[in-house]
Amino acid sequence: MDQDYLETTKDVYREAAENPQEGLCCTTTPVWQLPGLQVPAKMMTMNYGCGSTIHLRDLVNDPKILYVGVGGGMELLQFSYFSRQAAGVTGVDIVDEMLQVCKENLAEAERQNPWFSSDFISLVKGDALQLPVEDDSMDIAAQNCLFNIFKQDDLKKAIQEMYRVLKPHGRLVLSDPVCEQQMPENLKEDKRLRALCLSGSLPLNEYIKMITNAGFGTVEIRARRAYRILDPLNYDTTERLFIESVEVCAIKDPMPADGPCVFTGKTAIYHGDQQYFDDGLGHVLMHNQPLAVCDKTAANLAGLNRPDIFISNSTWFYDGGGCC
Structure with a gap:
Protein backbone atom coordinates (compact mmCIF):
# COMPACT_ATOMS: atom_id res chain seq x y z
CA MET A 1 0.00 0.00 0.00
CA LYS A 252 -20.25 2.45 21.01
CA ASP A 253 -23.77 1.18 21.55
CA PRO A 254 -24.77 -2.34 20.50
CA MET A 255 -25.80 -2.43 16.84
CA PRO A 256 -29.62 -2.67 16.60
CA ALA A 257 -30.93 -5.66 14.65
CA ASP A 258 -32.45 -3.33 12.06
CA GLY A 259 -29.31 -1.23 11.63
CA PRO A 260 -27.71 1.82 13.27
CA CYS A 261 -29.58 4.84 14.59
CA VAL A 262 -28.27 7.90 12.74
CA PHE A 263 -29.51 11.30 13.89
CA THR A 264 -29.31 14.04 11.26
CA GLY A 265 -31.64 16.55 12.91
CA LYS A 266 -35.03 15.20 11.80
CA THR A 267 -38.11 15.82 13.96
CA ALA A 268 -41.51 14.11 14.11
CA ILE A 269 -44.68 15.87 15.28
CA TYR A 270 -48.00 14.12 15.88
CA HIS A 271 -51.00 16.48 15.46
CA GLY A 272 -53.96 14.10 15.40
CA ASP A 273 -57.03 13.88 17.63
CA GLN A 274 -55.49 11.72 20.39
CA GLN A 275 -53.20 12.64 23.28
CA TYR A 276 -50.35 10.67 21.77
CA PHE A 277 -49.35 8.25 19.03
CA ASP A 278 -47.47 5.01 19.81
CA ASP A 279 -45.86 3.28 16.85
CA GLY A 280 -45.52 0.02 18.78
CA LEU A 281 -41.74 0.08 18.35
CA GLY A 282 -40.88 2.09 21.44
CA HIS A 283 -41.55 5.57 20.04
CA VAL A 284 -44.32 7.68 21.56
CA LEU A 285 -45.21 11.03 19.99
CA MET A 286 -47.07 13.32 22.38
CA HIS A 287 -49.66 15.58 20.78
CA ASN A 288 -48.01 18.56 19.08
CA GLN A 289 -44.73 17.98 20.90
CA PRO A 290 -41.74 17.64 18.56
CA LEU A 291 -39.54 14.59 19.04
CA ALA A 292 -36.06 14.28 17.52
CA VAL A 293 -35.96 11.01 15.58
CA CYS A 294 -33.20 9.06 13.90
CA ASP A 295 -33.40 8.68 10.13
CA LYS A 296 -34.53 5.04 10.49
CA THR A 297 -37.48 5.97 12.73
CA ALA A 298 -38.32 8.93 10.47
CA ALA A 299 -38.51 6.60 7.47
CA ASN A 300 -40.69 4.11 9.37
CA LEU A 301 -43.10 6.84 10.48
CA ALA A 302 -43.22 8.35 7.00
CA GLY A 303 -44.04 4.89 5.64
CA LEU A 304 -47.26 4.86 7.67
CA ASN A 305 -48.61 7.59 5.34
CA ARG A 306 -50.48 9.23 8.21
CA PRO A 307 -51.65 12.79 7.51
CA ASP A 308 -51.41 13.56 11.24
CA ILE A 309 -47.66 12.92 11.52
CA PHE A 310 -45.22 15.51 10.20
CA ILE A 311 -41.56 14.61 9.54
CA SER A 312 -39.10 17.47 9.05
CA ASN A 313 -36.10 17.39 6.75
CA SER A 314 -32.61 16.91 8.19
CA THR A 315 -31.23 20.05 9.79
CA TRP A 316 -27.77 18.43 10.28
CA PHE A 317 -27.75 19.85 13.82
CA TYR A 318 -28.64 17.40 16.60
CA ASP A 319 -28.24 18.04 20.32
CA GLY A 320 -29.71 15.00 22.02
CA GLY A 321 -33.12 14.10 23.40
CA GLY A 322 -33.96 11.79 20.53
CA CYS A 323 -36.14 8.73 20.12
CA CYS A 324 -33.55 6.03 20.79
Whole structure:
Protein backbone atom coordinates (compact mmCIF):
# COMPACT_ATOMS: atom_id res chain seq x y z
CA MET A 1 0.00 0.00 0.00
CA ASP A 2 1.27 3.45 -0.92
CA GLN A 3 1.70 5.36 2.34
CA ASP A 4 4.05 8.06 1.04
CA TYR A 5 1.21 10.52 1.59
CA LEU A 6 1.53 9.97 5.34
CA GLU A 7 5.17 11.10 5.19
CA THR A 8 4.04 14.28 3.45
CA THR A 9 1.49 14.77 6.22
CA LYS A 10 4.20 14.46 8.87
CA ASP A 11 6.31 17.04 7.03
CA VAL A 12 3.39 19.49 6.82
CA TYR A 13 2.67 19.26 10.56
CA ARG A 14 6.34 19.25 11.51
CA GLU A 15 6.54 22.63 9.74
CA ALA A 16 3.29 23.74 11.39
CA ALA A 17 4.80 22.93 14.80
CA GLU A 18 8.06 24.76 14.17
CA ASN A 19 6.39 27.74 12.45
CA PRO A 20 2.82 28.14 13.73
CA GLN A 21 0.44 28.94 10.87
CA GLU A 22 -2.76 30.69 11.85
CA GLY A 23 -4.36 30.15 8.45
CA LEU A 24 -3.52 26.46 8.15
CA CYS A 25 -7.10 25.48 9.06
CA CYS A 26 -10.33 27.44 9.25
CA THR A 27 -12.20 26.47 12.41
CA THR A 28 -15.94 26.85 11.91
CA THR A 29 -16.85 26.69 15.61
CA PRO A 30 -16.21 29.51 18.10
CA VAL A 31 -13.65 28.65 20.78
CA TRP A 32 -15.35 27.76 24.05
CA GLN A 33 -15.15 30.55 26.62
CA LEU A 34 -15.23 28.70 29.94
CA PRO A 35 -15.03 30.30 33.40
CA GLY A 36 -11.42 30.51 34.56
CA LEU A 37 -10.01 29.09 31.31
CA GLN A 38 -7.25 31.08 29.63
CA VAL A 39 -5.99 29.77 26.28
CA PRO A 40 -2.39 30.89 25.54
CA ALA A 41 -2.00 32.91 22.35
CA LYS A 42 0.33 30.42 20.65
CA MET A 43 -2.02 27.57 21.47
CA MET A 44 -4.86 29.53 19.88
CA THR A 45 -2.78 30.19 16.75
CA MET A 46 -2.13 26.46 16.48
CA ASN A 47 -5.83 25.54 16.58
CA TYR A 48 -5.44 23.24 13.58
CA GLY A 49 -8.98 21.93 13.25
CA CYS A 50 -12.14 22.49 11.22
CA GLY A 51 -14.65 22.41 14.10
CA SER A 52 -14.79 21.40 17.75
CA THR A 53 -14.86 18.09 19.58
CA ILE A 54 -15.77 19.71 22.91
CA HIS A 55 -19.43 19.01 23.74
CA LEU A 56 -20.50 19.59 27.32
CA ARG A 57 -23.01 16.74 27.53
CA ASP A 58 -20.22 14.24 26.83
CA LEU A 59 -17.99 15.55 29.59
CA VAL A 60 -19.52 14.31 32.84
CA ASN A 61 -18.23 12.21 35.74
CA ASP A 62 -14.50 12.85 35.17
CA PRO A 63 -14.23 10.96 31.87
CA LYS A 64 -11.04 9.36 30.61
CA ILE A 65 -10.35 11.02 27.27
CA LEU A 66 -8.16 10.18 24.28
CA TYR A 67 -7.30 12.89 21.75
CA VAL A 68 -5.45 11.89 18.58
CA GLY A 69 -3.42 14.52 16.71
CA VAL A 70 -2.54 16.98 19.49
CA GLY A 71 -1.94 20.17 17.48
CA GLY A 72 -1.09 23.06 19.76
CA GLY A 73 -2.92 21.47 22.67
CA MET A 74 -6.01 23.69 22.84
CA GLU A 75 -8.58 20.91 22.85
CA LEU A 76 -6.43 18.88 25.25
CA LEU A 77 -6.59 21.86 27.62
CA GLN A 78 -10.35 22.23 27.13
CA PHE A 79 -10.92 18.52 27.76
CA SER A 80 -8.80 18.64 30.92
CA TYR A 81 -11.09 21.40 32.22
CA PHE A 82 -13.70 18.63 32.62
CA SER A 83 -11.33 15.83 33.67
CA ARG A 84 -9.09 17.27 36.37
CA GLN A 85 -7.23 14.09 37.27
CA ALA A 86 -3.76 12.74 36.65
CA ALA A 87 -3.60 11.45 33.06
CA GLY A 88 -7.31 12.13 32.66
CA VAL A 89 -6.56 13.13 29.07
CA THR A 90 -4.18 11.24 26.77
CA GLY A 91 -2.84 13.04 23.70
CA VAL A 92 -1.34 10.92 20.91
CA ASP A 93 0.68 12.25 17.98
CA ILE A 94 3.22 10.79 15.56
CA VAL A 95 5.19 14.03 15.04
CA ASP A 96 7.92 14.65 17.66
CA GLU A 97 8.01 18.39 16.98
CA MET A 98 4.26 18.72 17.52
CA LEU A 99 4.45 16.83 20.80
CA GLN A 100 7.27 19.11 21.99
CA VAL A 101 5.49 22.34 21.10
CA CYS A 102 2.28 21.04 22.63
CA LYS A 103 4.18 20.28 25.86
CA GLU A 104 5.56 23.82 25.89
CA ASN A 105 2.11 25.30 25.27
CA LEU A 106 0.65 23.27 28.12
CA ALA A 107 3.39 24.53 30.44
CA GLU A 108 2.36 28.09 29.53
CA ALA A 109 -1.30 27.16 30.10
CA GLU A 110 -0.33 25.96 33.58
CA ARG A 111 1.18 29.37 34.31
CA GLN A 112 -1.98 31.14 33.15
CA ASN A 113 -4.58 28.82 34.75
CA PRO A 114 -4.34 28.21 38.53
CA TRP A 115 -6.69 25.21 38.30
CA PHE A 116 -4.66 23.41 35.60
CA SER A 117 -1.80 20.97 36.07
CA SER A 118 0.19 19.52 33.19
CA ASP A 119 -0.17 16.18 34.98
CA PHE A 120 -3.80 16.16 33.84
CA ILE A 121 -2.53 15.40 30.32
CA SER A 122 -0.32 12.53 29.21
CA LEU A 123 1.41 13.10 25.86
CA VAL A 124 2.33 9.89 24.02
CA LYS A 125 4.04 9.32 20.69
CA GLY A 126 1.91 6.99 18.62
CA ASP A 127 0.16 6.26 15.38
CA ALA A 128 -3.59 6.65 14.82
CA LEU A 129 -3.48 3.38 12.88
CA GLN A 130 -2.06 1.48 15.86
CA LEU A 131 -2.92 3.38 19.02
CA PRO A 132 -0.72 2.80 22.10
CA VAL A 133 -3.85 2.54 24.25
CA GLU A 134 -5.51 -0.43 25.97
CA ASP A 135 -8.79 -1.94 24.82
CA ASP A 136 -12.02 -0.61 26.40
CA SER A 137 -10.16 2.02 28.41
CA MET A 138 -11.55 5.40 27.28
CA ASP A 139 -14.88 7.14 27.82
CA ILE A 140 -14.25 9.55 24.96
CA ALA A 141 -11.98 9.38 21.93
CA ALA A 142 -11.68 12.45 19.72
CA GLN A 143 -9.95 13.75 16.62
CA ASN A 144 -10.23 17.06 14.80
CA CYS A 145 -9.42 17.28 11.09
CA LEU A 146 -7.12 14.24 11.09
CA PHE A 147 -9.11 11.32 9.72
CA ASN A 148 -9.85 13.30 6.56
CA ILE A 149 -6.17 12.87 5.65
CA PHE A 150 -6.36 9.07 5.46
CA LYS A 151 -7.07 7.08 2.34
CA GLN A 152 -9.94 4.61 2.64
CA ASP A 153 -8.08 1.54 3.98
CA ASP A 154 -6.20 3.64 6.53
CA LEU A 155 -9.37 5.49 7.52
CA LYS A 156 -11.03 2.15 8.19
CA LYS A 157 -8.10 1.17 10.45
CA ALA A 158 -8.17 4.50 12.31
CA ILE A 159 -11.89 4.22 13.06
CA GLN A 160 -11.51 0.59 14.15
CA GLU A 161 -8.71 1.60 16.51
CA MET A 162 -10.93 4.25 18.13
CA TYR A 163 -13.69 1.67 18.49
CA ARG A 164 -11.25 -0.75 20.13
CA VAL A 165 -10.06 1.64 22.84
CA LEU A 166 -13.51 2.93 23.81
CA LYS A 167 -15.46 1.49 26.71
CA PRO A 168 -18.96 0.15 25.97
CA HIS A 169 -21.19 3.19 25.30
CA GLY A 170 -18.08 5.34 24.94
CA ARG A 171 -18.15 8.21 22.46
CA LEU A 172 -16.04 8.87 19.39
CA VAL A 173 -16.21 12.61 18.68
CA LEU A 174 -14.98 13.74 15.28
CA SER A 175 -14.68 16.93 13.28
CA ASP A 176 -13.79 16.56 9.60
CA PRO A 177 -14.38 18.15 6.19
CA VAL A 178 -16.86 16.47 3.81
CA CYS A 179 -17.73 17.10 0.17
CA GLU A 180 -20.86 15.90 -1.64
CA GLN A 181 -19.29 16.37 -5.07
CA GLN A 182 -16.95 13.82 -6.61
CA MET A 183 -13.40 14.82 -5.71
CA PRO A 184 -11.19 14.61 -8.85
CA GLU A 185 -8.62 11.80 -8.73
CA ASN A 186 -5.73 14.19 -9.33
CA LEU A 187 -6.70 16.16 -6.22
CA LYS A 188 -7.19 12.98 -4.19
CA GLU A 189 -3.65 11.97 -5.08
CA ASP A 190 -2.18 15.40 -4.31
CA LYS A 191 -0.29 14.54 -1.11
CA ARG A 192 -0.07 18.08 0.18
CA LEU A 193 -3.75 18.86 -0.43
CA ARG A 194 -4.64 15.65 1.38
CA ALA A 195 -2.33 16.60 4.26
CA LEU A 196 -4.15 19.94 4.46
CA CYS A 197 -7.45 18.07 5.04
CA LEU A 198 -9.00 19.12 1.75
CA SER A 199 -8.82 16.56 -1.05
CA GLY A 200 -9.62 13.54 1.14
CA SER A 201 -13.13 14.85 1.81
CA LEU A 202 -15.80 12.15 1.45
CA PRO A 203 -19.56 12.56 1.00
CA LEU A 204 -21.16 12.55 4.45
CA ASN A 205 -23.14 9.35 3.88
CA GLU A 206 -19.93 7.49 2.96
CA TYR A 207 -18.23 8.89 6.06
CA ILE A 208 -21.13 7.74 8.27
CA LYS A 209 -21.12 4.31 6.61
CA MET A 210 -17.46 3.79 7.49
CA ILE A 211 -18.26 4.67 11.11
CA THR A 212 -21.22 2.31 11.38
CA ASN A 213 -19.31 -0.46 9.59
CA ALA A 214 -16.84 -0.34 12.49
CA GLY A 215 -19.70 -1.27 14.84
CA PHE A 216 -20.97 2.04 16.25
CA GLY A 217 -24.71 1.58 16.83
CA THR A 218 -25.60 5.26 17.26
CA VAL A 219 -24.33 8.24 15.26
CA GLU A 220 -25.19 11.90 15.84
CA ILE A 221 -24.56 14.67 13.30
CA ARG A 222 -24.12 17.60 15.66
CA ALA A 223 -23.15 20.35 13.23
CA ARG A 224 -22.60 20.93 9.53
CA ARG A 225 -21.14 24.21 8.28
CA ALA A 226 -19.60 25.75 5.17
CA TYR A 227 -15.81 25.32 5.20
CA ARG A 228 -13.76 25.81 2.02
CA ILE A 229 -13.96 26.19 -1.77
CA LEU A 230 -11.59 24.52 -4.23
CA ASP A 231 -11.98 26.53 -7.44
CA PRO A 232 -10.50 26.26 -10.96
CA LEU A 233 -8.54 29.48 -10.52
CA ASN A 234 -6.47 28.16 -7.60
CA TYR A 235 -6.69 24.37 -7.91
CA ASP A 236 -6.46 21.81 -10.69
CA THR A 237 -10.21 21.26 -11.03
CA THR A 238 -12.74 22.03 -13.76
CA GLU A 239 -15.54 22.83 -11.32
CA ARG A 240 -15.96 24.66 -8.04
CA LEU A 241 -15.90 22.17 -5.16
CA PHE A 242 -17.79 23.06 -1.98
CA ILE A 243 -16.38 21.56 1.23
CA GLU A 244 -18.25 21.56 4.54
CA SER A 245 -17.11 20.74 8.07
CA VAL A 246 -19.11 18.33 10.20
CA GLU A 247 -19.09 17.48 13.88
CA VAL A 248 -20.08 13.88 14.53
CA CYS A 249 -20.47 11.74 17.65
CA ALA A 250 -20.44 7.96 17.23
CA ILE A 251 -21.48 5.99 20.29
CA LYS A 252 -20.25 2.45 21.01
CA ASP A 253 -23.77 1.18 21.55
CA PRO A 254 -24.77 -2.34 20.50
CA MET A 255 -25.80 -2.43 16.84
CA PRO A 256 -29.62 -2.67 16.60
CA ALA A 257 -30.93 -5.66 14.65
CA ASP A 258 -32.45 -3.33 12.06
CA GLY A 259 -29.31 -1.23 11.63
CA PRO A 260 -27.71 1.82 13.27
CA CYS A 261 -29.58 4.84 14.59
CA VAL A 262 -28.27 7.90 12.74
CA PHE A 263 -29.51 11.30 13.89
CA THR A 264 -29.31 14.04 11.26
CA GLY A 265 -31.64 16.55 12.91
CA LYS A 266 -35.03 15.20 11.80
CA THR A 267 -38.11 15.82 13.96
CA ALA A 268 -41.51 14.11 14.11
CA ILE A 269 -44.68 15.87 15.28
CA TYR A 270 -48.00 14.12 15.88
CA HIS A 271 -51.00 16.48 15.46
CA GLY A 272 -53.96 14.10 15.40
CA ASP A 273 -57.03 13.88 17.63
CA GLN A 274 -55.49 11.72 20.39
CA GLN A 275 -53.20 12.64 23.28
CA TYR A 276 -50.35 10.67 21.77
CA PHE A 277 -49.35 8.25 19.03
CA ASP A 278 -47.47 5.01 19.81
CA ASP A 279 -45.86 3.28 16.85
CA GLY A 280 -45.52 0.02 18.78
CA LEU A 281 -41.74 0.08 18.35
CA GLY A 282 -40.88 2.09 21.44
CA HIS A 283 -41.55 5.57 20.04
CA VAL A 284 -44.32 7.68 21.56
CA LEU A 285 -45.21 11.03 19.99
CA MET A 286 -47.07 13.32 22.38
CA HIS A 287 -49.66 15.58 20.78
CA ASN A 288 -48.01 18.56 19.08
CA GLN A 289 -44.73 17.98 20.90
CA PRO A 290 -41.74 17.64 18.56
CA LEU A 291 -39.54 14.59 19.04
CA ALA A 292 -36.06 14.28 17.52
CA VAL A 293 -35.96 11.01 15.58
CA CYS A 294 -33.20 9.06 13.90
CA ASP A 295 -33.40 8.68 10.13
CA LYS A 296 -34.53 5.04 10.49
CA THR A 297 -37.48 5.97 12.73
CA ALA A 298 -38.32 8.93 10.47
CA ALA A 299 -38.51 6.60 7.47
CA ASN A 300 -40.69 4.11 9.37
CA LEU A 301 -43.10 6.84 10.48
CA ALA A 302 -43.22 8.35 7.00
CA GLY A 303 -44.04 4.89 5.64
CA LEU A 304 -47.26 4.86 7.67
CA ASN A 305 -48.61 7.59 5.34
CA ARG A 306 -50.48 9.23 8.21
CA PRO A 307 -51.65 12.79 7.51
CA ASP A 308 -51.41 13.56 11.24
CA ILE A 309 -47.66 12.92 11.52
CA PHE A 310 -45.22 15.51 10.20
CA ILE A 311 -41.56 14.61 9.54
CA SER A 312 -39.10 17.47 9.05
CA ASN A 313 -36.10 17.39 6.75
CA SER A 314 -32.61 16.91 8.19
CA THR A 315 -31.23 20.05 9.79
CA TRP A 316 -27.77 18.43 10.28
CA PHE A 317 -27.75 19.85 13.82
CA TYR A 318 -28.64 17.40 16.60
CA ASP A 319 -28.24 18.04 20.32
CA GLY A 320 -29.71 15.00 22.02
CA GLY A 321 -33.12 14.10 23.40
CA GLY A 322 -33.96 11.79 20.53
CA CYS A 323 -36.14 8.73 20.12
CA CYS A 324 -33.55 6.03 20.79
